[in-house]
Amino acid sequence: MEKKVKNFGYSVTRDRQIDFDANNHDVGKIVALAEPTLHLCISCGTCSATCTASQFTEFSLRQVILLVRRGETKGLLKEVSKCMLCGKCQLVCPRNVSTRNLIIQISRALCNHEVSGSAMLKP
Amino acid sequence: MQKHIVVIGAGPAGLESSANLSNLGFRVTLVEKEEVTGGHLNKWHALFPSLASGKHTIEAIVKGLNPGIKIQTATKVTGIEAVNDYFTVSGHNGWQEKADAVVLTTGFQLFDSHRKEEYGYGIYENVITSADLEKQFASGKEFVNRQGKKPERVGFVHCVGSRDEKVNNLHCSKVCCITAVKQAIEVKQMIPEADVFCFYMDLRMFGRHYEELYKQAQEKYNIQFIRGRLSESTEDKDGNIIVKVEDTLLGKPLRIKVGLLVLMAGMEFPPATKALTNMLGLKNVSDGFIQPLDEVLHSNLTEIPGVFIAGTCSGPKSVSDTMADARSAALAVAEYLK
Amino acid sequence: MKLEGKRLIWQEYQKEIADDHYFYARSCIRQTFFPGAEAVFVKIMKDELGKDIHDEQHHTSCTGIGYHADVVPFDTTMTVIARQFALMTEAGYENYAASCVTSFGLYTEVLETWHHFPEKEAQVREFLYKATGREFNKPKNLAHASDIVYKFRHQIAAKAKYKLIDKNTGEPLKVVEHIGCHYSKMFPHKGIGGAEYPYVLSGMIEAWGGEVIDYPERRHCCGFGFRQYIVQANRGFSLSCSKKKFDSMEPYQPDMIITNCPGCPMFLDRWQYALSEMEGKTYGKNNNGIPVFTYEEVAGMIMGYDPWKIGLQLHQVSAEPLLDKIGIPYDPLSKFKGKNGEDLGIPETPNYLKFYAD
Incomplete structure (x- = not known):
């Protein structure tokens, strides 16, 4: 039976709060296994400051890394696709994060997650 | 005559200052409000960054103490008075000593x-x-x-x-x-x-x-x-x-x-120490900790000649910084009593 | 949870509450939201506790809603409040009792402002005199009406016919307390128990036999907040604040919510209806909601006053399951009868939230 829904002229507002417990952390775990330098990021922003894509779009590798760590992966694949893999971020990172591979691994995990509902890589 | 120094507070700063002062040839009385020496370090399992044991660290510091040092535990200092060229330091239990110099190593209290x-x-x-x-x-x-x-x-x-x-x-x-x-x-x-x-x-x-x-x-x-x-x-x-x-x-x-x-x-400056510094007329700055005579040049001296400071009573410090500060205070006292 | 820990904090936030002779200032909105609440307060004070309470006819709004919605300037607010104080002075009273939490907060704010800026007080005295010819004394004691009920909670318990106890199991009812933000978040020392763990309602619940529930979103605002509610398009924000609270308290299966603010019971009650119509979601057992009461209504309930005489039929979330649980009798047929027994008709029935009409 379809539920009757009344129109009040307003509705429940989407909660902005990051609900860490409710989020899925698979992508973060898989990426960390594939590219352990993920752990080393200190959110300094050097990568996004030098990034070509960051100058003209909202793309920020610093934020992408944080979103992966917090399990906030909804809509992230589109974000990551803005990277052109030029490698400039890797040159400047003070913690030697392997940023190019990180982007590739994040994309891969997100693709798998989107296609199969799991971030696990198929053999 | 051998000069006498009273060191107040037997945490790492007080122990290390006393050891150094005694080694420099002074008569030292180390007074402590608790039953045992060691201060906060007694309760600290391991120290950063090496994870050295707190207990072993205190034992090593105590091992360096000259047997000539008089350790007066379970004595809460309730009075310090400057009389002519010496100080009278007295405790809650009637204990009293005359001192040519006083070193405050009273430490911090943990924020409640x-x-x-x-x-x-x-x-x-x-x-x-x-x-x-x-x-x-x-x-x-x-x-x-x-x-x-x-x-x-x-x-x-x-x-x-x-x-x-x-x-x-x-x-x-x-x-x-x-x-x-x-x-x-x-x-x-x-x-x-x-x-x-x-x-x-x-x-x-x-x-x-x-x-x-x-x-x-x-x-x-x-x-x-x-x-x-x-x-x-x-x-x-x-x-x-x-x-x-x-x-x-x-x-x-x-x-x-x-x-x-x-x-x-x-870390906070303890109200009990505040009473002592008020008695001496020492300046506490806005953060409550004792202000040295000069933060760069004379970090162990206070504006009262003969009253010295070491350790966290003059601001938060790590144990290693406290130890270095205690040694430097001993040298400052020796210089003063020369 | 260690109750001793809370008790230590409660000891730090106690305040003086006058023992008798109150000048009572009503709320602008409570008489339409939950019309029985203030009447029950006056009745209990006069008839049960034998207190002298002056129910002033000529006072106005404190301007709180307008002030918080940015349409009334503070100088105007202070002058209006000065007039209320003048009415108190003229009536021969010194103890001001505010029915509304926002008024209480605002009176406190004004008195604090005058304390720190005496020139402001002088100016307001001049404004008031020029406008109305009135003069005033500042209250000797300012209390929210919930402070007063808190003060006499044990006397009320001693006279009560019922307790906040499940009559079948003998277990205490699980009660959520919700404090209006303006009660103590602005001036923690002016509220019983402070701002983080207010005790004013918890004290009543304990004294009346219930068990207080401390749930994760306890401190969260109900979402009323004047500004966002007044504009219809913003109401989703208000609704979502209440929803956050319901979602957080739901696992504890509370029997009821007690509030001390004009807005909170209104929104915690009505939003349960709106949420049920929007999402088909109800927060109590068997499509019931969680009933929401003012502390005065709860005092009236345990005193054994007729539930329909204290206005419980005006609640969107039906009170019947709770009345049954405590064992308070009521006549289902007279729920929607007017003062002289005339039939007022039955309201529109909600689609999801359980409704009791006979």
Whole structure:
């Protein structure tokens, strides 16, 4: 039976709060296994400051890394696709994060997650 | 005649100053309010960044004490009076000594975390302090929360009682950042499967090997650092602690459940010492700690000739900084009594 | 949870509450939201406790809603409040009792402002005199009406016919307490128990036999907040604040919510209806909601007053399951009868939230 829904002229507002417990952390775990330098990021922003894509779009590798760590992966694949893999971020990172591979691994995990509902890589 | 120095407070600063002064040929009386010497270090399981044992460190310092030093424990100093060219120092139990110089090594008091009401210390069982955690480590018992369970997640809250004008403490307590990193690593060593989070405003890894320890915490132990100061904690039905913090680097509020929340309590100037410094007419600056005659040139001297300071009574310090400060104070006293 | 920990904090936040002779200022909105609440307060004070309470006819709004919605400037607010104080002075009273939490907060704010800026007080005295020819004394004691009920909670318990106890199991009812933000968040020392763990309602619940529930979103605002509610398009924000609270308290299966603010019971009650119509979601058992009461209504309930005489039929979430649980009798047929027994008709029935009409 379809539920009757009344129109009040307003509705429940989407909660902005990051609900860490409710989020899925698979992508973060898989990426960390594939590219352990993920752990080393200190959110300094050097990568996004030098990034070509960051100058003209909202793309920020610093934020992408944080979103992966917090399990906030909804809509992230589109974000990551803005990277052109030029490698400039890797040159400047003070913690030697392997940023190019990180982007590739994040994309891969997100693709798998989107296609199969799991971030696990198929053999 | 052999000059006599009274050192007040037998923590690491008092012990090390006394040892050095005695070695320099002075007669030393070290007075301590507690039954035993060692101060806060007695209760501290391991020291950053090397994880050296607190107990062994104190034992090594005490070993360096000359047998000539008179140690007067269980004596709370209640009076200091400058009389002509000497001081009369007296205790609550009738103890009294004349001294040619006085060294204040009275230390700090741990911030009382009950005062941050919104964090729930003393109310929610699984909210503990960094000092409580050291006690738990020292007990050697299995690491469990108050429900007797191994916590799946542990959170560390930096800057509790520090950098917080709501509790009248603007100052940074210096050692809590690195202590949190140290304790987070120790928790991970005990429960490798636990997720550990540090909630910080800035990570102040100022000392040698601190940054390395921080990197190790990230690389080897996958400890997560979330930049944001805790706004409040509450308890869920199962006794877990729900914390609210902003992930300031993402610009969004964040909610996370932890099985144990550790508050990194900062350092404060103790009111009991304040009474002594008032008696002497010493200046305490806005952060409450004793102001040296000159922060760069004469960091162990006060504006009263013959009254010296060492250790955390003149501001938060690590144990190694305290030890160096204690040695430098001994030299400053020797110079004065020459 | 360690109750001793809370008790230590409660000791720090106690305040003086006058023992008798109150000048009572009603709320602008409570008489339409929950019309029985203030009447029950006056009745209990006069008839049960034998107190002298002056129910002033000529006072106005404190301007709180307008002030918080940015349409009334503070100078105007202070002058209006000065007039209320003048009415108190003229009536021969010194103890001001505010029915509304926002008024209480605003009176406190004004008195604090005058304390720190005496020149402001002098100016307001001049404004008031020029406008109305009135003069005033500041109250000797300012209390929210919930402070007063808190003060006499044990006397009320001693006279009560019922307790907040499940009559079948003998277990205490699980009660959520919700404190209006303006009660103590602005001035923690002016509220019983402070801002983080307010005790004013918890004290009543304990004294009346119930068990207080401390749930994760306890401190969260109900979402009323004047500004966001007044504009229809913003109401989703208000609704979502209440929803956050319901979602957080739901696992505890609370029997009821007690509030001390005009807005909170209105929104915590009505939003349960709106949420049920929008999402088909109800928060109590068997499509019931969680009933929401003012502390005065609860006092009236345990005193054994007729539930329909204290206005419980005006609640969107039906009170009947709770009345049954406590064992308070009521006549189902007279729920929608007017003062002289005239039939007022039955309201539109909600689609999801359980409704009791006979």
